[in-house]
Amino acid sequence: METTKCLIIGGGPAGYTAGIYASRADMKPILIEGPQPGGQLTITTEVENFPGYPKGMSGPAIMDDIREQSLRCGTDMRSGMVTEVDFSKRPFRCVVDDTDEYMADTVIIATGATARWLGLESERTYRGFGVSACATCDGNFFRGRDVAVVGGGDTALEEATYLAKLCNKVYLVHRRDEFRASKAMQQRVFDTPNIEVVWNSIPTEIVGEKRGFMKAVTGLAVTDKNSGENRTLPVDGVFVAIGHTPVTELFAGQIELDPQGYIVTKPDSTATSVDGVFAAGDVQDPQFRQAITAAASGCKAAIEAERFLIQ
Numbered sequence: 001m002e003t004t005k006c007l008i009i010g011g012g013p014a015g016y017t018a019g020i021y022a023s024r025a026d027m028k029p030i031l032i033e034g035p036q037p038g039g040q041l042t043i044t045t046e047v048e049n050f051p052g053y054p055k056g057m058s059g060p061a062i063m064d065d066i067r068e069q070s071l072r073c074g075t076d077m078r079s080g081m082v083t084e085v086d087f088s089k090r091p092f093r094c095v096v097d098d099t100d101e102y103m104a105d106t107v108i109i110a111t112g113a114t115a116r117w118l119g120l121e122s123e124r125t126y127r128g129f130g131v132s133a134c135a136t137c138d139g140n141f142f143r144g145r146d147v148a149v150v151g152g153g154d155t156a157l158e159e160a161t162y163l164a165k166l167c168n169k170v171y172l173v174h175r176r177d178e179f180r181a182s183k184a185m186q187q188r189v190f191d192t193p194n195i196e197v198v199w200n201s202i203p204t205e206i207v208g209e210k211r212g213f214m215k216a217v218t219g220l221a222v223t224d225k226n227s228g229e230n231r232t233l234p235v236d237g238v239f240v241a242i243g244h245t246p247v248t249e250l251f252a253g254q255i256e257l258d259p260q261g262y263i264v265t266k267p268d269s270t271a272t273s274v275d276g277v278f279a280a281g282d283v284q285d286p287q288f289r290q291a292i293t294a295a296a297s298g299c300k301a302a303i304e305a306e307r308f309l310i311q
């Protein structure tokens with residue numbers, strides 16, 4: 001068993017930044033990185049809106065920099081998954097990979113959010129065989145071919161423009177007749193000749209076939225909401241970009257969550273419903289969900305944890 005003044009759960013912009021501040025406050029934080037060190041920025045392409053990179057920078061490179069900075073400040077990084085927590089009394093008990101026990105005076109939760117799926121059975125069948133939630137990771141497999149992207153937010157439009165550079169044609173399938181993405185992103189899509197927007201359309205099935213031991217996607221079946229017409233878009237890949245779900249299953253029943261599963265924090269604070277437990281980043285932010293806002297809330301969480309210990 002190990003003890004620490006501050007245990008940080010999650011290695012994204014929020015967790016790493018909390019590590020920077022907690023280390024500098026001499027809290028000797030231990031950070032458990034989780035299954036996707038670096039968080040969601042590691043599956044994005046060019047990032048133009050993170051301050052300090054005037055020419056833009058790839059998401060993974062930004063995360064490498066923040067992680068390195070956190071390490072250099074003294075954050076003790078460990079790989080592993082937190083599998084159990086007990087916030088009923090202090091020090092708080094957290095178990096990593098079902099075996100390693102940590103007792104922490106304060107906990108900062110920065111577990112982020114994960115990609116949402118359509119929920120079709122065929123989507124599960126072809127996940128990894130033509131169905132993906134990450135264009136940066138898998139786009140290269142579809143060079144020169146036709147693909148579909150599902151969604152109407154910034155992620156979907158960003159993925160569509162990224163794929164349009166690699167692929168022959170990109171169908172952008174959206175369930176409504178207007179995008180929720182930023183106007184700048186929309187303009188980029190409308191200006192890209194090999195993106196065809198398929199409005200008012202609901203994906204109903206990923207169509208595919210078995211090829212020996214392999215499986216391959218051959219189309220995306222969609223239904224037009226207005227006309228009821230069914231059609232199958234002839235694509236080799238389907239990229240699902242319909243938002244994210246906060247990673248909070250582990251904390252249900254221990255701290256207050258909102259109806260969508262996001263951790264509820266006090267106004268202008270990262271404090272949760274349990275004194276000494278703080279939440280930072282996308283796990284408590286359904287609204288902004290930016291790397292920079294996540295990093296900022298990681299900073300706040302560490303400062304609040306330090307103040308809590310002093311009190």
Ligand code: NDP
Pocket residue numbers: 049117118150151152153154155156158175176179180241242243244287288289290
């Ligand atoms: P959003 O929640 O913004 O968008 C999700 C999209 O998926 C919506 O268009 C939604 O449709 C659609 N959708 C949801 N569920 C389904 C479903 N079951 N079937 C079909 N379509 C569905 O998520 P994003 O990941 O796009 O963005 C998250 C946040 O991150 C946003 O705040 C965004 O601005 C930000 N972001 C910023 C970027 C940047 O600044 N560079 C890049 C990427 C994201 P509907 O519109 O009808 O609800």
